[in-house]
Amino acid sequence: MKVVNVGLIGLGTVGTGTLRILQRNAQEITGRTGRDIRVTRVAVSDINKPRDANLEGITLSTDPLDIAHDPEIDIVVEMVGGDSVAKDAVLAAIQHGKHIVTANKALIATHGNEIFTAAEKQQVSVAFEAAVAGGIPVIKAIREGLAANRIEWLAGIINGTCNYILTRMEQDGLDFSNVLADAQALGYAEADPEFDIEGIDAAHKLTILASIAFGIPLQFEKLHVEGITSITIEDIRFAAELGFRIKHLGIARRSESGIELRVHPAMVPADRLIASVNGVMNATLVQSDAVGPTLYYGAGAGAEPTGSAVVADIVDVVRTLDADSGSRVPHLAFGTGTMPEQTIVPMGQIETAYYLRMKVINRPGVLAAITRIFGDSDISIATILQKGHGDNNSEVTIIMLTQQARESNLEQAVAHVRELDSVTSDIQSIRLENLA
Numbered sequence: 001m002k003v004v005n006v007g008l009i010g011l012g013t014v015g016t017g018t019l020r021i022l023q024r025n026a027q028e029i030t031g032r033t034g035r036d037i038r039v040t041r042v043a044v045s046d047i048n049k050p051r052d053a054n055l056e057g058i059t060l061s062t063d064p065l066d067i068a069h070d071p072e073i074d075i076v077v078e079m080v081g082g083d084s085v086a087k088d089a090v091l092a093a094i095q096h097g098k099h100i101v102t103a104n105k106a107l108i109a110t111h112g113n114e115i116f117t118a119a120e121k122q123q124v125s126v127a128f129e130a131a132v133a134g135g136i137p138v139i140k141a142i143r144e145g146l147a148a149n150r151i152e153w154l155a156g157i158i159n160g161t162c163n164y165i166l167t168r169m170e171q172d173g174l175d176f177s178n179v180l181a182d183a184q185a186l187g188y189a190e191a192d193p194e195f196d197i198e199g200i201d202a203a204h205k206l207t208i209l210a211s212i213a214f215g216i217p218l219q220f221e222k223l224h225v226e227g228i229t230s231i232t233i234e235d236i237r238f239a240a241e242l243g244f245r246i247k248h249l250g251i252a253r254r255s256e257s258g259i260e261l262r263v264h265p266a267m268v269p270a271d272r273l274i275a276s277v278n279g280v281m282n283a284t285l286v287q288s289d290a291v292g293p294t295l296y297y298g299a300g301a302g303a304e305p306t307g308s309a310v311v312a313d314i315v316d317v318v319r320t321l322d323a324d325s326g327s328r329v330p331h332l333a334f335g336t337g338t339m340p341e342q343t344i345v346p347m348g349q350i351e352t353a354y355y356l357r358m359k360v361i362n363r364p365g366v367l368a369a370i371t372r373i374f375g376d377s378d379i380s381i382a383t384i385l386q387k388g389h390g391d392n393n394s395e396v397t398i399i400m401l402t403q404q405a406r407e408s409n410l411e412q413a414v415a416h417v418r419e420l421d422s423v424t425s426d427i428q429s430i431r432l433e434n435l436a
């Protein structure tokens with residue numbers, strides 16, 4: 001049986017999960033590929049660190065380029081993260097004719113256009129299923145399973161750390177900062193957890209999903225990105241009272257004016273399937289013209305769930321090793337230059353409904369002044385609630401739900417309301433996404 005030699009760059013959470021699966025399920029994997037897949041080299045930063053994996057027969061080094069340049073290696077699997085060492089190693093490996101598998105969404109979202117161009121020139125594959133939604137085969141589903149469809153929109157819970165934090169805040173009444181440390185200890189968070197909680201990681205993933213869904217180039221810099229740091233337990237409780245749950249979503253949508261690309265917390269009706277996705281689980285809902293809605297659900301982070309996607313990519317690459325490069329599935333689903341240019345819709349032009357929370361001084365005319373400002377900005381109020389029955393001149397919380405409104409109008413109204421003497425807090429604003 002022919003042997004395929006694999007070099008792993010990185011043996012942390014994902015690298016260890018990948019190696020364990022390759023070793024434990026070697027017989028099944030050989031049965032599926034007809035090849036004997038051997039990990040012969042691994043690069044790490046500290047070769048003396050104890051490892052939770054069997055390293056027998058594997059040469060360790062600290063220089064990823066040793067693997068990228070090794071003529072015996074057929075497939076390089078990059079699981080280092082970041083975009084410096086990883087980018088150099090991937091581009092060097094491509095130049096040396098290696099196929100690439102990577103779990104690195106930051107690398108693909110920010111340098112993917114350059115990497116795919118280099119790979120096409122060298123006629124090698126770059127596979128990146130693990131870069132989006134951990135173990136869920138959502139790239140394959142959109143790129144291949146939905147290939148008949150015109151995709152209208154997709155919305156996903158695509159950061160396991162954020163979903164884990166929001167779930168623990170809701171279920172255990174814990175504060176944001178207490179829960180982040182747990183997500184880190186479980187191996188879900190990025191090396192710099194700001195990438196998770198500020199929405200950057202989800203934005204990397206949405207960049208990739210939007211590209212394969214709509215045939216647009218990877219354009220991370222055009223996304224609107226918000227994280228979950230402003231969400232309080234109070235918001236989570238008010239959301240529940242109003243029949244919603246707060247989720248951190250990545251949304252890509254075709255509209256008449258172009259394509260919306262946005263990552264932010266959103267209130268989702270509690271009876272939507274996606275609202276029940278808890279903990280580190282991820283889910284992506286895709287609305288397509290022929291099949292209608294489809295939902296992809298599973299573990300969005302962690303050693304073996306992510307390793308599962310990495311190994312599936314290795315299997316895919318091995319299966320096409322002898323195939324003509326032109327017969328492989330295009331990296332970003334569409335052939336280069338086959339799709340028309342598309343405008344990315346400026347955030348001010350999007351339309352959605354909003355939840356607003358603010359503190360005001362309880363005195364006659366306050367609500368009338370607030371609702372007048374919203375009316376003047378062409379925004380209809382759907383619900384208004386006052387929390388607390390304070391005496392005149394005491395502070396109370398006002399919760400409002402608006403009807404569908406233009407984001408720029410909402411921003412303008414919020415700025416004017418904030419100027420009222422009777423409004424004593426910042427105004428929390430969370431978008432409502434119906435996802436119907």
Ligand code: NDP
Pocket residue numbers: 009010011012013014015043044045046047049062063064078079080081082085103104105106130131134187188189190191300301302303306
């Ligand atoms: P870890 O931090 O756990 O592992 C990183 C690995 O890279 C370690 O083995 C480290 O070595 C090695 N490394 C770091 N710098 C170098 C270097 N200069 N030269 C050689 N080796 C180096 O990261 P994860 O496994 O969590 O993540 C890896 C990638 O997978 C990232 O792109 C991440 O975004 C992505 N990902 C992670 C998921 C998760 O659940 N954690 C899920 C999906 C994707 P050493 O072990 O010696 O420190």
Ligand code: HSE
Pocket residue numbers: 131133134158159160161162188189190196201300301302
């Ligand atoms: N930090 C990422 C997350 C890992 O929490 O989703 C999986 O991509």
